[in-house]
Amino acid sequence: MEVLPDVYSLPVDTGAFMGTYPPNVYLVKGERVAIVDTGYGDEAALSVRRQQLADLGVTRAAFIIITHHHTDHRAGAEALRSATGAQVLAHVLEKGLSRDDSTPIPADTWIEDEPVLDLGNLHLKLLHMPGHSPGHLCVLVQERGILFSGDQVLGVGTTAIEPVRGNMAQHIASLERLLTLDISIVLPAHGPPIHQPRRKLQELIEHRRAREQQVLALVGRGVTTVEDLLPEVYPELEPRLVDMARGQLGSHLAKLEQEGKVVARDGRYSLS
Ligand SMILES: [Zn+2]
Numbered sequence: 493m494e495v496l497p498d499v500y501s502l503p504v505d506t507g508a509f510m511g512t513y514p515p516n517v518y519l520v521k522g523e524r525v526a527i528v529d530t531g532y533g534d535e536a537a538l539s540v541r542r543q544q545l546a547d548l549g550v551t552r553a554a555f556i557i558i559t560h561h562h563t564d565h566r567a568g569a570e571a572l573r574s575a576t577g578a579q580v581l582a583h584v585l586e587k588g589l590s591r592d593d594s595t596p597i598p599a600d601t602w603i604e605d606e607p608v609l610d611l612g613n614l615h616l617k618l619l620h621m622p623g624h625s626p627g628h629l630c631v632l633v634q635e636r637g638i639l640f641s642g643d644q645v646l647g648v649g650t651t652a653i654e655p656v657r658g659n660m661a662q663h664i665a666s667l668e669r670l671l672t673l674d675i676s677i678v679l680p681a682h683g684p685p686i687h688q689p690r691r692k693l694q695e696l697i698e699h700r701r702a703r704e705q706q707v708l709a710l711v712g713r714g715v716t717t718v719e720d721l722l723p724e725v726y727p728e729l730e731p732r733l734v735d736m737a738r739g740q741l742g743s744h745l746a747k748l749e750q751e752g753k754v755v756a757r758d759g760r761y762s763l764s
Pocket of ligand 1: 643
């Protein structure tokens with residue numbers, strides 16, 4: 493499915509995906525081909541994507557870029573590499589990371605800086621944008637201002653920042669850095685394209701800052717634990733989202749603690 497000139501999405505109907513949007517896999521068809529993320533690794537998904545490659549006339553690809561280690565982004569990597577001969581790239585800070593019982597990213601090249609990949613007529617700049625995960629990459633098509641944002645910016649809602657591998661301060665810094673770039677459209681790893689990137693980025697930054705102020709104010713009023721903060725911050729939370737919400741609060745509190753605004757003792761927070 494062509495989403496923009498020379499840019500395709502390879503959609504697979506995965507049914508319900510955690511109640512949200514299934515992972516997007518994108519293909520940039522310059523004089524050479526690059527694929528951004530690889531979706532799930534089940535045979536049903538892979539056979540659909542192999543057929544889509546065939547329909548696009550793509551038998552070879554130069555690069556497969558994995559934005560980060562989460563299963564829905566990297567599980568199809570081996571199969572798409574076999575199908576295209578592409579080299580798989582990921583950021584070195586994602587090396588060895590995996591979630592659940594999944595295997596790590598099978599990268600051929602671990603990047604440490606921000607290289608530009610040459611597709612001939614188009615150039616892809618890999619941008620290290622940590623926050624959702626330590627070595628998260630966004631990909632900018634330099635000639636067009638198209639940003640593949642991975643999970644850093646989603647088509648709908650806000651991304652999960654887990655306290656262990658996520659980092660709220662880095663996430664906000666990455667959003668602020670994205671604001672400084674010349675971006676015309678964002679193609680996220682989940683959900684629809686974002687046609688007004690600046691407005692979206694500003695909204696996301698504002699949302700995180702407002703949440704942080706809310707948490708700080710609640711702690712100041714004597715709401716001292718994550719469990720007590722949960723119903724105050726998320727009054728109408730669906731049960732299946734409780735763990736995620738706990739993680740978000742944990743990430744906000746970790747940032748505030750690092751900045752010396754709160755202190756933690758035995759799982760209780762207070763203003764410093
Ligand atoms: Zn993710």
